[in-house]
Amino acid sequence: MNQGRVKLYTFLGLGFAFLYIPVLLLIVYSFNESRLVTVWSGFSTKWYVELMQDRQLLDAAWLSVRIAATNACFAVVLGTLAANALVRHGNFRGRAGFQLLLTAPLVMPEVITGLSLLLLFVTMEQTIGWPDGRGFTTITIAHITFSTAYVAVVVRSRLSQMDRSLEEAAMDLGARPLRVYMSITLPLIAPALLSGWLLAFTLSLDDLVISTFVAGPGSTTLPMVVYSSVRMGVSPKINALASIVVLIVSLAVIIAAFSLRERPAAKRH
Amino acid sequence: MKALLESLRRRDRHLSRVINIGTPYLWLGLFFLLPFAIVLHISLAETALAQPPYTSLWEWADEGVLQVRLNLQNFITVFNDELYLAAFLNSLWVALVCTVLCLLIGYPMAYAIATSPERQRVILLMLIILPFWTSFLIRVYAWIGILKPNGLLNNLLIWLGAIDTPLTILHTQTAIYIGVVYSYLPFMILPLYANLTRLDFSLLEAAADLGCRPFKAFLKVTLPLSLPGIVAGSMLVFIPVVGEFVIPDLLGGPGSLMIGKMLWTEFFGNKDWPLAAALAICLLGLLVVPFVLMQRLERRIGGDEL
Numbered sequence: 001m002n003q004g005r006v007k008l009y010t011f012l013g014l015g016f017a018f019l020y021i022p023v024l025l026l027i028v029y030s031f032n033e034s035r036l037v038t039v040w041s042g043f044s045t046k047w048y049v050e051l052m053q054d055r056q057l058l059d060a061a062w063l064s065v066r067i068a069a070t071n072a073c074f075a076v077v078l079g080t081l082a083a084n085a086l087v088r089h090g091n092f093r094g095r096a097g098f099q100l101l102l103t104a105p106l107v108m109p110e111v112i113t114g115l116s117l118l119l120l121f122v123t124m125e126q127t128i129g130w131p132d133g134r135g136f137t138t139i140t141i142a143h144i145t146f147s148t149a150y151v152a153v154v155v156r157s158r159l160s161q162m163d164r165s166l167e168e169a170a171m172d173l174g175a176r177p178l179r180v181y182m183s184i185t186l187p188l189i190a191p192a193l194l195s196g197w198l199l200a201f202t203l204s205l206d207d208l209v210i211s212t213f214v215a216g217p218g219s220t221t222l223p224m225v226v227y228s229s230v231r232m233g234v235s236p237k238i239n240a241l242a243s244i245v246v247l248i249v250s251l252a253v254i255i256a257a258f259s260l261r262e263r264p265a266a267k268r269h
Numbered sequence: 270m271k272a273l274l275e276s277l278r279r280r281d282r283h284l285s286r287v288i289n290i291g292t293p294y295l296w297l298g299l300f301f302l303l304p305f306a307i308v309l310h311i312s313l314a315e316t317a318l319a320q321p322p323y324t325s326l327w328e329w330a331d332e333g334v335l336q337v338r339l340n341l342q343n344f345i346t347v348f349n350d351e352l353y354l355a356a357f358l359n360s361l362w363v364a365l366v367c368t369v370l371c372l373l374i375g376y377p378m379a380y381a382i383a384t385s386p387e388r389q390r391v392i393l394l395m396l397i398i399l400p401f402w403t404s405f406l407i408r409v410y411a412w413i414g415i416l417k418p419n420g421l422l423n424n425l426l427i428w429l430g431a432i433d434t435p436l437t438i439l440h441t442q443t444a445i446y447i448g449v450v451y452s453y454l455p456f457m458i459l460p461l462y463a464n465l466t467r468l469d470f471s472l473l474e475a476a477a478d479l480g481c482r483p484f485k486a487f488l489k490v491t492l493p494l495s496l497p498g499i500v501a502g503s504m505l506v507f508i509p510v511v512g513e514f515v516i517p518d519l520l521g522g523p524g525s526l527m528i529g530k531m532l533w534t535e536f537f538g539n540k541d542w543p544l545a546a547a548l549a550i551c552l553l554g555l556l557v558v559p560f561v562l563m564q565r566l567e568r569r570i571g572g573d574e575l
Contacts, residue, residue, distance in 0.1 A: 004483065008377060008380065008381040008384075009381060011377045011378065011381065012377070012378050012381040012382070012393075015374060015377075015378045015454075016396060018374075018451065018454075019396075019397075019400050019451070019454065019455075020396075020400070022408065022411035022412055022415060022451070023400070023403065023407075023408065023411055025411065025414070025415065025421060026407070026410075026411040026414070029414065078292060078293050078296055079293075081288065081289045081292050081293050082289075082293035084285075084289040085286075085289040085290040085293065088285075088289070089285075089286055089289060089290060092286065092290060094290075094294075098290065098293075098294060099564075100564065101293075101294070101297040101298070101301060101302065102293070102297070103564070104301065104560070105297075105301060106505070107504060107505060107508040107509055107556075107560065108508075108509070108512075108556075109508070109509050109511060109512020109513065109514075109529055109552065109556070110509075110512070110514065110529075111512050111514050111529045111532045111533060111549070111552075112308075112512060112549050112552060112553060113301075115308065115532070115536060115545060115546065115549050116304030116305055116307065116308045116549065117300065117304055119304060119307045119308055119311055119542075119546065120300070120303060120304040120307050122321050123307050126321075141300060142300075144296070144300075145296070145297065145300045145301055148293065148296065148297070152293075176277075176281060177281045177282070177285055178281070178285075199402070202402050202404075205404070206404045206405055206406065208405075208406055208515060209514055209515065209533075212537075213536075223404075223406050226406055226407070226410070227406060227515075230406070230410050230413070230519060231519075234410070234413055234414050234417075238410065242404070242407040242410065242411070245403070245404050245407060246403055246404075246407070249399075249402050249403050249404070250399060250403075252402065253395065253398055253399050253402050254395070257391070257394075257395045257398070
């Protein structure tokens with residue numbers, strides 16, 4: 001290794017330290033006995049026990065998980081359709097606009113997305129009487145809208161790298177497109193669908209701003225509970241909750257990363 | 270028989286077009302595009318003590334005359350109030366500073382990963398993606414415990430003897446910078462990495478063979494070729510940060526002048542929906558320029574990092 005590479009790797013190491021130390025500290029202090037988050041006074045798991053007895057928090061977590069799962073299923077379907085359109089249908093009319101609509105949710109500030117969706121729901125309720133009140137349905141619709149864009153990115157890159165000779169062979173043998181898609185294309189891009197689903201799930205589980213705008217009075221999601229408790233100050237219970245979330249997300253990422261690893265058969269001749 | 274098969278094929282293809290293009294278009298049109306028209310509509314309304322809290326733009330006057338009242342007062346308020354102007358400018362400034370910082374930190378990291386042996390690359394990349402997936406709120410929260418006056422950083426510095434009295438970092442602009450760079454760094458690294466892995470490194474060898482110094486070769490070859498990645502990463506950081514709410518609210522404290530936070534306060538605190546809508550329209554107008562610029566540049570230099 002030459003000197004340049006040593007420097008580069010040192011920098012990379014420092015970068016990783018910056019990314020990881022705050023989260024590691026958070027996890028370490030979730031096992032702290034003391035109520036003061038920043039003073040270590042001995043090992044304890046009592047905050048986890050207390051977490052499990054917090055009814056309000058558990059209800060919110062359950063609502064968030066249901067929203068996240070519903071959102072992920074819809075977003076995978078819509079995102080995959082959008083990826084098909086971009087990769088398989090070439091230069092259709094309105095492609096530029098289509099692409100714009102798919103990229104914009106990725107960068108749009110959340111306050112704008114949240115406010116505009118809320119105003120849409122309010123207007124719709126006034127004019128056509130649906131949605132009746134705000135809650136699970138409106139939050140899920142809002143989440144699907146931004147998750148779709150992320151899923152499309154993941155599926156699109158897989159789809160455009162895919163080897164098409166198997167599909168062509170099936171077509172030559174007379175299989176109809178839907179059949180080809182279902183029995184050849186989908187299995188080949190399945191890893192991307194899985195990681196798209198997981199990404200949509202975690203994005204939804206994490207969303208505070210958009211949910212706060214489109215939620216009704218009776219529907220409090222997990223990030224809302226966390227946010228209102230964080231505004232009161234740091235609490236070891238939130239550290240414990242954060243550690244559990246980090247654990248779950250890490251598992252999801254590891255599954256997604258391994259499933260997305262290229263298998264020899266999936267690409268290249 | 271062949272003609273029949275051909276017409277069947279064409280019908281299938283047509284159907285597939287309609288479904289693949291039509292469904293996402295319809296969804297995003299209804300739930301992403303249409304709402305902006307409604308925001309514009311409501312930004313022209315007046316606040317009212319009603320449910321929902323704004324007046325209707327049109328009403329039927331007698332004799333079948335439709336009266337439309339456009340109220341520009343909200344926009345006048347936004348443009349005349351120095352506080353909003355300062356918030357807009359400060360938001361742009363914070364976004365700019367953080368984009369540059371992310372680029373300075375992210376570029377060497379992406380470069381190191383892209384040029385590492387293939388086996389290590391998977392793991393290194395996963396280490397970048399992991400924080401990107403981990404809850405935003407939680408990662409911002411982690412910094413409160415570190416930065417506060419009796420927090421971990423101050424305790425460490427006092428223990429080391431570097432300072433005597435705790436530094437005030439939490440609830441300052443510096444805390445916002447730290448939080449934003451920390452949260453958005455992966456958004457910069459991922460497109461840069463995607464770009465750099467496709468870079469033809471034999472060009473660098475050619476430059477070296479021709480007697481070019483490594484640093485000059487970097488400036489003349491690597492940097493121009495990675496421009497699509499730089500643009501994509503910068504926009505993924507810059508645009509959302511201008512409207513960021515969570516970081517200025519939790520780390521910047523009550524006095525932080527960021528437009529996303531002001532919009533939130535107008536909406537939830539003051540219940541002034543029309544003014545919040547006007548702020549959203551102004552913010553949107555401000556962000557359209559970099560967004561269109563990004564799309565154009567991407568198309569011209571052929572990057573598809575997004």
